[in-house]
Amino acid sequence: MIALERMPAVQYLAIGxxxxxxxxxxxxVVGKVAPRGGFGLFVASIRDMRLLPVGLARPTALLVLAAESSVCVLLASxxxxxxxxxxxxATLLLIGLTAxxxxxxxxADAVSCRCFGASSSPLGARHVFRNAFLTVLGAAGVIASRGDGPMDADGVVVAVCAGALLALLIVKLDIFVDLFQTSPRPSPGRREGR
Incomplete structure (x- = not known):
């Protein structure tokens, strides 16, 4: 087995x-707390999930926000x-969120995805896929973070840019899916709007 310490590419993977x-x-975090009433909507979505007693929705929302904020601080270190x-x-949190x-x-409950703040998209298979994908990346990052050695500045810049671009696509997943989703067309012979 090849030692991770001898594979400089894994360090770039960890950075990305x-x-x-x-x-x-x-x-x-920002999507849940920045908009007016955003945190209340997040609490309501946890309540609508019906996975916990109603009285635990707010404490759970606070716990999720604290964990997400902690992940940001730790990863930025x-x-x-x-x-x-x-x-x-991050990997453990993503496992819980995916579950x-x-x-x-x-x-088959229609619960709005409040993962990144206000959204009218109901939780669905795309959210399971997104979270599972992030979980796999998190686990890969844990393994890759064991790598050690000198890194090239250009490689770090590429890794950061690739991570940022992929993050943008993931955060805006609902918008991209809705954009490319085909809307039903009226059947021939039927006129709309009458």
């Missing part, structure tokens, strides 16, 4: 994943060991 996850979790803890926490979305989908 850290950048991606910090942007995703930061977007999630220049200390590799601290960032590795952030990658591990929650799967459970909601199995019941």
């Amino acid at each position: 994943v850290r950048c991606l996850l910090v942007m995703v979790f930061l977007s999630a 220049p200390a590799a060991g601290v960032a590795s803890i952030g990658l591990g926490l 929650a979305v799967v459970l909601v989908n199995r019941r």
Whole structure:
């Protein structure tokens, strides 16, 4: 087996994943607290999931926000060991979030995705895929963060840019899917609007 320490590419993977996850979790935190009433909508979405007793919706929302904020702080740390803890926490949090979305989908409940703030898109298979993908990246980041050695500045810039671009696509997933989703067309012979 090849030692990770001898594979400099894994260090770039770890940097890219850290950048991606910090942007995703930061977007999630800001989306839940910045808009007026955003936190209340997030609490309501947890309540609508019906996974916990109603009285635990607000404490759970606060716990999720604290965990997401902690992930951002840990991943932004220049200390590799601290960032590795952030990658591990992000992966565990994503496992829990993915499980929650799967459970909601199995019941076929129409619960709005409040992952990144206000959204009218109901939780669905795309959210399971997104979270599972992020979970795999988080786990890969944990493994890749074990790499050590000198890094080239150009490689770091490419890794950060790739992570940022992928984070943007992930955060705006609902918009992209809705944009390219085909809308039903009226059948021939039927006129709309009458």
